[in-house]
Amino acid sequence: MTITAVAGGREHGRPDLLDRERIIAEAGFNRWVVPPAALAIHLCIGMAYGFSVFWLPLSRAVGITAPKACAIGFTQALFDTGCDWKVSDLGWIFTLFFVVLGSSAALWGGWLERAGPRKAGVVAAFCWSGGLLIGAIGIATHQLWLLLVGPGIIGGIGLGLGYISPVSTLIKWFPDRRGTATGMAIMGFGGGAMIGAPLANLLMDHFKTTDAVGVWQTFVALALIYFVAMMAGALFYRLPPAGWRPDGLPVALAAKSSMITTRNVHLKNAHKTPQFWLIWAVLCLNVSAGIGVLGMASPMLQEIFGGRLLGLPDLSFTQLDPTQKTAIAAIAAGFTGLLSLFNIGGRFFWAAMSDKIGRKTTYFIFFAFGIVLYASGPWAAHAGSKALFVGIFCVILSMYGGGFATVPAYLADIFGTQFVGAIHGRLLTAWSTAGIIGPVVVNYIREAQIAAGVPRDQVYDRTMYILAGMLVLGFIANSLVRPLADHWFMKDSEVAALQPNRATPASATGSFGIGFGGFDARAAIAWALVGVPLLWGVWQTLSKALILFR
Structure with missing residues (x-):
């Protein structure tokens, strides 16, 4: 159902919750809330780097205490339910992650720019978490092809959309600190495995029994955790008004x-x-x-x-x-x-x-x-x-x-x-x-x-x-x-035609409480929600790295 509103004597349709027009920031919004939202998504999808933690348990999902090996090829292993998978067969999931990530980012990057980062983040959450759930079914039924389709392909699409969803947004919010802004988010993709891998180990230890290695249950738990975190991150995305820049930035850019x-x-x-x-x-x-x-x-x-x-x-x-x-x-x-x-x-x-x-x-x-x-x-x-x-x-x-x-x-x-x-x-x-x-x-x-x-x-x-x-x-x-x-450059009129309907005039500068400072209580809470898990992951990694110098 379309909700109508009257503005300036003109009735118009109100955009949906996920539409790009709906996430233009209002006065008082703090731009420092956006990087933690991006980090929330990247820390979840970054678990792709840590997926090797599942290889050994999955290689004995049938034999439990030791792999039940069979002399079968990869094609037969895709559908066989009585033999354990080889680590080399499972490694195709990892390959698919990054092939599909790059492909999906290239294919749907243009759609992301039109639809906005919130809609892309929501789709990424459904794909990444949904892929894990399909993978859980594949493990429970011992169907390798479901692992390739679920986490590998569908999850890989979630990786691609989730990876690029904050890039344009952060660069628009931080034209004065483009590198810092994207570094804050993309740091999360590298850090996702630091949190996800030890968490997965804890969950597998919790769920494993004498006749199960506990991996499919871990997939379900991670899918739910990641879905909540990614949806929260996506819903916190906001876009700056068209033409917004911190005061004095155009001169600074030209001089730099x-x-x-x-x-x-x-x-x-x-x-x-x-x-x-x-x-x-x-x-x-x-x-x-x-x-x-x-x-x-x-x-x-x-x-x-x-x-x-x-x-x-x-x-x-x-x-x-x-x-x-x-x-x-x-x-x-x-x-x-x-x-x-x-x-x-x-x-x-x-x-x-x-x-x-x-x-x-x-x-x-x-x-x-x-x-x-x-x-x-x-x-x-x-x-x-x-x-x-x-x-x-x-x-x-x-x-x-x-x-x-x-x-x-x-x-x-x-x-x-x-x-x-x-x-x-x-x-x-x-x-x-x-x-x-x-x-x-x-x-x-x-x-x-x-x-x-x-x-x-x-x-x-x-x-x-x-x-x-x-x-x-x-x-x-x-x-x-x-x-x-x-x-090669577009005309100003061409750029203006691409802006969301709720965009403010291109002369907007400063304001919105989003100058060079503006780190308020809401931003501090947002950073704590992503910072605490990240610090836990750093501690887990450091404690294991110390053995190198003993």
Whole structure:
């Protein structure tokens, strides 16, 4: 039913609760409430990074105490109910997450800009939580195909829409701090596993019995928790009035850099520019190098340092007995956790730093410093310096995370803010591509080196040099990014026609209690609701990482 109202002597239909026109901020709204809303969604969907916590329990869902293995192929395993799944088969869920994330963000980014972030956030909540519920049915009935369709495909759509839903919104609210704003949200995607993985372990321990591993019940519990949190985040989204900027910002922008535009490029034209594809290459190459290391962090530390991790410098990895290998695996898990913390911290630190030094300069640092660090990794390994080796890769992973968080602001600088969410969605195909390139380079070169008889502590040397070479290409691509020519930008009248009906005049500045401060009680409560779980996740990760230095 349409609710009508009279305004200015004219009767008009009132927009629905989820419509973009309904979420234009009224006077007195505090912009610092929006980042926690975005964090609430990203902390939920970020559990995609932690899904490996389910692989081992699911690999013995039938056998319970030990896997019930059968000599069947992947196609047969999709529908078989009597044999346990292999971890390699379950790994396809993880692959689907990020392939579908990039694809759905690219396909529906334009719809998101038209529909608004609240509607996209609600759809993301239904897809992500609904995918988990379908996955729970798949586990309970032991149907692998339901896990691929549920969490993998439907959940992956939720990942894509949830990931890009706050980008355009935050950049519009924080034109003075674009990097900081997107860094606050995208930090949550990296931090989601820090909360979700230990929470999942607690839930599985609670639900498991002598004849069940407790995973499908955990899926249901997480689906309900995530649905409530994501819906709350989506409903707190607000858009600033059209043309709103903090006082004095246009002058500040113009004075700061010619790389920051105050105009807008239409979505249909963004991908036609060389700048789009150069930034696509920048993200792809930065992520390819980082994700390759992240995916092999645990075996890399174990194989390079071997017995030195246990104070037994004379023993290589292949000389360790099963008990010793279990011990160094626990140490390597701490290394992985530490890398995750730097991945998360880097998302905020580098994105915020980009507000001061510029996005192009920030990526120059990523590539130039990264080349040195990747090339130095083998030297640190052969020198036997565990602290230096760990330190190198912690900094590398901070720049990997920083690349994700900085790129939305980079796009806004070049293409404007009107379609930045949709443009960012299309750019995320670089992430999907990197998710294939990085692991393939690391895994195949590692296998080839082992097959050639190269000692385990040297099999990653060539890989590090190749990844450094990728960063050289990224450095070149970044150096070629220039401001767009005038003919790519929309006219002011075209931009005005795209604004929500309730938008205020473009001259609106300051006001709304949303200047450079404005951190009131409501904002403090909102931040506490997301901050407390995040701090709990950090503590859980740190407690496991400390074993690395014992």
